[in-house]
Amino acid sequence: MRLLVVEDETELRAQLESQLRAAGFAVDGAADGENGFYLGREYPFDLAVVDLGLPKLSGIDVIKRWRAQGRGFPVLILTARGRWQDKVEGLNAGADDYLAKPFHTEELLARINALLRRTAGVAQPVLRCGPLALDTARQSVQLHDRPLELTAFEYRLLEYLMLHRGEVVSKTELTEHLYDQDFDRDSNVLEVLIGRLRRKLDPDERLRPVETLRGRGYRFTLKCDTP
Amino acid sequence: MTPSLNTRLLVASSVVLAAFLGATGLTLDNAFRASAESALRDRLQNQLYALLAASDVDDRGVLRLPAELPDPRFSQIGSGLYAEVVDADGRALWRSRSMLGLHVPFPKPPAVGKRAFVPLAAGNGTRLMSLGFSVSWETGGGTAHRYGYRVAENLTVVETQIRRFRANLWGWLGGAAALLLIVQTIILRWSLAPLRQAANDLRAIESGLAQRLRGDYPRELRRLTDNLNALLESAESHLRRYRDSLGNLAHSLKTPLAVLRGALDGARDDLGLRRVAEEQLTTMTQLIDYQLQRAAASGRASLAAPVAVRPVAEKILNALAKVYADKRIERVLDVDPEIVFHGDAGDLTEMLGNLLDNACKWCRQRVGIHATRVDDGAPALELAIEDDGPGIPDADRARVLERGARADRDTPGHGLGLAMVADTVALYRGRLALDRAPSGGLRVTLRFPISVA
Numbered sequence: 001m002r003l004l005v006v007e008d009e010t011e012l013r014a015q016l017e018s019q020l021r022a023a024g025f026a027v028d029g030a031a032d033g034e035n036g037f038y039l040g041r042e043y044p045f046d047l048a049v050v051d052l053g054l055p056k057l058s059g060i061d062v063i064k065r066w067r068a069q070g071r072g073f074p075v076l077i078l079t080a081r082g083r084w085q086d087k088v089e090g091l092n093a094g095a096d097d098y099l100a101k102p103f104h105t106e107e108l109l110a111r112i113n114a115l116l117r118r119t120a121g122v123a124q125p126v127l128r129c130g131p132l133a134l135d136t137a138r139q140s141v142q143l144h145d146r147p148l149e150l151t152a153f154e155y156r157l158l159e160y161l162m163l164h165r166g167e168v169v170s171k172t173e174l175t176e177h178l179y180d181q182d183f184d185r186d187s188n189v190l191e192v193l194i195g196r197l198r199r200k201l202d203p204d205e206r207l208r209p210v211e212t213l214r215g216r217g218y219r220f221t222l223k224c225d226t227p
Numbered sequence: 228m229t230p231s232l233n234t235r236l237l238v239a240s241s242v243v244l245a246a247f248l249g250a251t252g253l254t255l256d257n258a259f260r261a262s263a264e265s266a267l268r269d270r271l272q273n274q275l276y277a278l279l280a281a282s283d284v285d286d287r288g289v290l291r292l293p294a295e296l297p298d299p300r301f302s303q304i305g306s307g308l309y310a311e312v313v314d315a316d317g318r319a320l321w322r323s324r325s326m327l328g329l330h331v332p333f334p335k336p337p338a339v340g341k342r343a344f345v346p347l348a349a350g351n352g353t354r355l356m357s358l359g360f361s362v363s364w365e366t367g368g369g370t371a372h373r374y375g376y377r378v379a380e381n382l383t384v385v386e387t388q389i390r391r392f393r394a395n396l397w398g399w400l401g402g403a404a405a406l407l408l409i410v411q412t413i414i415l416r417w418s419l420a421p422l423r424q425a426a427n428d429l430r431a432i433e434s435g436l437a438q439r440l441r442g443d444y445p446r447e448l449r450r451l452t453d454n455l456n457a458l459l460e461s462a463e464s465h466l467r468r469y470r471d472s473l474g475n476l477a478h479s480l481k482t483p484l485a486v487l488r489g490a491l492d493g494a495r496d497d498l499g500l501r502r503v504a505e506e507q508l509t510t511m512t513q514l515i516d517y518q519l520q521r522a523a524a525s526g527r528a529s530l531a532a533p534v535a536v537r538p539v540a541e542k543i544l545n546a547l548a549k550v551y552a553d554k555r556i557e558r559v560l561d562v563d564p565e566i567v568f569h570g571d572a573g574d575l576t577e578m579l580g581n582l583l584d585n586a587c588k589w590c591r592q593r594v595g596i597h598a599t600r601v602d603d604g605a606p607a608l609e610l611a612i613e614d615d616g617p618g619i620p621d622a623d624r625a626r627v628l629e630r631g632a633r634a635d636r637d638t639p640g641h642g643l644g645l646a647m648v649a650d651t652v653a654l655y656r657g658r659l660a661l662d663r664a665p666s667g668g669l670r671v672t673l674r675f676p677i678s679v680a
Contacts, residue, residue, distance in 0.1 A: 081519075083523070083573070083576075084543065084576045084577050084579075084580025084581065085576045085580075087580065088543050088546045088576065088580065091547075092545060096549050097550050102508070102512055118553060
């Protein structure tokens with residue numbers, strides 16, 4: 001999952017970026033409203049975290065402009081003033097949730113994961129597909145009711161495929177959504193990672209949850225319970 | 228620059244006064260002149276009748292007039308009253324003694340039985356008013372003789388009268404105008420005194436000598452001065468609240484800071500320090516939130532334009548529907564569009580935001596807001612926010628209104644919502660009540676008195 005963080009406070013932006021990366025997200029940052037709007041318009045983000053008080057272009061205007069341009073990714077607003085007027089204005093301008101500063105990192109991650117899940121049309125925090133259970137709230141995966149050890153990045157990769165279950169996900173799409181701008185797109189790191197994920201999910205190669213469609217991409221094939 | 232009220236009133240009334248007095252003067256002047264002239268004509272006519280009465284015509288048509296006429300001025304040379312009788316050809320038959328040595332260019336007499344008043348100038352330049360009259364007398368022989376009678380009187384007398392009258396008239400009118408202007412200036416100063424007093428009071432407030440407008444103002448100004456006082460009061464209470472909040476905040480932050488400092492000095496391991504820092508950070512955040520919200524609440528009731536409740540509630544419900552999209556909450560908005568809140572829109576948003584957010588957080592399925600105008604003796608606005616959640620046990624209700632308290636520690640939030648709402652409600656001299664909703668959840672009822680102005 002690729003996130004955009006628009007926050008003018010350098011220290012806080014650096015903190016957010018490193019915490020979100022540690023949670024396995026690809027993160028791009030913007031220090032002002034104009035740059036944030038530009039990035040959000042040009043790149044396929046899965047979610048944006050936007051501070052309301054931004055230089056050049058206010059957070060509310062950034063969101064309004066994205067929505068006017070048809071950018072529908074979920075937006076989480078951060079406000080320093082916990083006033084309802086700001087929250088209501090932000091939500092009515094097109095944001096999907098808010099968080100008042102200061103906040104705990106866990107709470108931010110919980111909100112982000114809930115929004116991502118909601119956007120993928122999954123109502124419950126746990127998505128069950130055969131013997132596989134993806135818990136988006138706890139960020140964990142269980143296989144045959146036993147916890148599966150995944151790195152943060154492997155979790156994000158599996159989560160993306162499962163939230164887009166049944167769809168063909170191209171390598172470009174995966175790269176764009178799992179890596180930020182600075183990633184070297186020509187490497188075959190992704191193939192290596194898919195291979196490693198397959199071995200963890202399906203050690204005896206009976207389940208085959210992720211199939212490769214030559215030249216087109218990957219597809220998550222298991223049937224899932226929740227809509 | 229806009230002219231002062233004083234100048235406006237003075238200029239306007241002076242113009243009206245001048246026009247009115249001028250018109251009065253001209254009318255009186257004309258009336259007096261007309262009456263003086265008509266009196267002169269009457270006099271001339273009487274003189275003419277006297278002459279006619281004194282005339283004696285014998286059988287041969289010879290006209291005779293006695294040497295002494297009723298008005299002695301006829302016999303006095305240059306007296307200003309002149310008379311002449313001419314025959315049909317215009318030859319003078321008789322002249323009064325007063326005309327001796329004076330040429331009076333009488334016009335031709337008019338037709339028999341007709342009178343003609345003609346102003347003219349005598350040989351020496353004096354202006355006269357003349358009256359001509361023709362008679363035809365039949366003598367014994369049956370012949371008719373025509374005679375032309377003419378009288379003239381000096382106009383100087385009349386003109387002197389008119390001049391004197393004019394001088395008198397304009398003198399009096401001018402005096403009256405001056406007096407009226409003085410009286411008016413005094414009235415103006417007296418009427419505008421409250422405004423001057425208000426200005427003085429304001430200056431006193433500006434320089435810090437007074438706190439509010441003190442004077443006893445007339446009814447027309449009272450709304451203005453009352454509003455100014457209300458504004459001053461609310462500004463002052465704002466300032467006081469900010470100052471209090473700032474003081475409270477600074478003082479209350481000192482405790483967690485002291486704890487942190489102590490922990491830093493006595494820390495043996497990072498874990499213990501982390502735990503203390505975490506705790507104290509939470510405390511500080513709560514303190515800041517609480518004081519900020521308290522300071523931001525405006526609590527103005529008297530001056531703010533009334534705010535319609537429905538659009539505010541609707542906006543908040545729409546916003547919350549996004550935040551709690553997973554719950555698919557059924558929203559009940561039972562607010563008549565006519566219902567208004569007499570106060571600050573920001574305060575209303577904060578109160579409804581907190582209460583509706585709580586309701587959404589705790590409800591199972593449904594959240595409702597009901598607004599009614601109640602009038603049981605004292606008119607009031609009643610806002611009820613309810614949910615169908617677990618509610619709050621009776622024993623805990625008083626406690627949740629305390630700051631920092633939270634019925635459930637697991638749900639994020641600082642537990643300041645209800646306390647903050649209660650504070651704001653108190654600012655509007657309203658009441659907050661918690662009870663059980665029909666559906667079993669919590670119902671919060673806010674009641675704001677509506678002052679009848």
